[in-house]
Amino acid sequence: MKSLVTGANGFIGSAVTRCLLAAGHEVRCLIRPGSDRSNIDGLPIEISEGDLRDIGSLKRAITNCENLFHLAADYRLWVPNPDTMYDINVKGTQTLILAAAEAGLRRIIYTSSVATMGLNSDGSPANEETPSSLVNMTGHYKRSKFIAEQVVQHLTNKHELPLVIVNPSTPIGPRDIRPTPTGRIVVDTLCGRMPAYMNTGLNIAHVDDIARGHLLAYMYGKPGERYILGGEDMDLLQILQTIDKISGKKMKRIKIPAMLIFPIAWIMEKIAIITNVEPRASIDSIRMAQKKMFFSSEKAIRELGYQYRPSTEGIKDAVTWFENNGYCNGYINSLTH
DSSP states (O other): OEEEEETTTSHHHHHHHHHHHHTTOEEEEEEOTTOOOGGGTTOSOEEEEOOTTOHHHHHHHHTTOSEEEEOOOOOOSOOSOHHHHHIIIIIIHHHHHHHHHHHTOSEEEEEOOGGGSOOOTTOOOBOTTSOOOGGGOOHHHHHHHHHHHHHHHHHHHHHTOOEEEEEEOEEESSOOOSOOHHHHHHHHHHTTOOOEEOSOEEEEEEHHHHHHHHHHHHHHOOTTOEEEEOOEEEEHHHHHHHHHHHHTOOOOOEEOOHHHHHHHHHHHHHHHHHHOOOOSSOHHHHHHHTSOBOBOOHHHHHHHOOOOOOHHHHHHHHHHHHHHTTTTTTHHHHHHO
């Protein structure tokens, strides 16, 4: 069987591509022209160049495919032009799902995010039933993914699509080329650029476990349902100390309240507008960090057979990959500037 994977050269997308190949799928990858393909170099895949904003390229990519794994998204916590993010994450997703419906695909897996989920005020793990709304979404990324998920659910119900939604938490592990915001935490810690921390927390999951969760959702997921694909809840200080222990480095850190970081983030954003380089901290990212983003994967465990390894294994794999690829030796600058 042939499966189309969008965003296959990305962090989670490349892990899903490898997982599908190992499971015996033929894989066609929708890749933007000129994008970095090092994550999928050498894999036995078919490349279809295109863009979520180009309906013709989407229809060509879907032709003769039986399944769709839609992972492509604009994942940034700060953007100079938010319209681009909505065009890709919302309009592009709608166009692709409609094209998949027209083509009669047998299975569709849409990768959303725990960013669309509500959070519990007491810091306890949220799940698929925790109330959420657009007004509670902080920043354009979260808002765009929330709207996109609503659009996907509407199309699934309207066209009775064989579509399952998965909501990955915070992925960590190898091949985080860009890197993601979480990958930046690892890199900054390795490079000695994390002398302070906020009282926040994340749900950490190995990227390969999340990829396996996509395959399980394809095999066992119920159309119209959504499943959190997560791992272990960790305070930010725990994450930083784990990275220190793995790398053999020690650093004393101070706890800083969010109110002291907001002015710094504001200045960074003003500089980013001039340089067009994503700031290390944004106002939205600080607002998000004011709550602990803890989640439960119990539904996926119960209904899909999902499993996740200890978070330390994902952090260790990430540390090893970043160190082996010279991310503290100037290499990172060539990728993000």
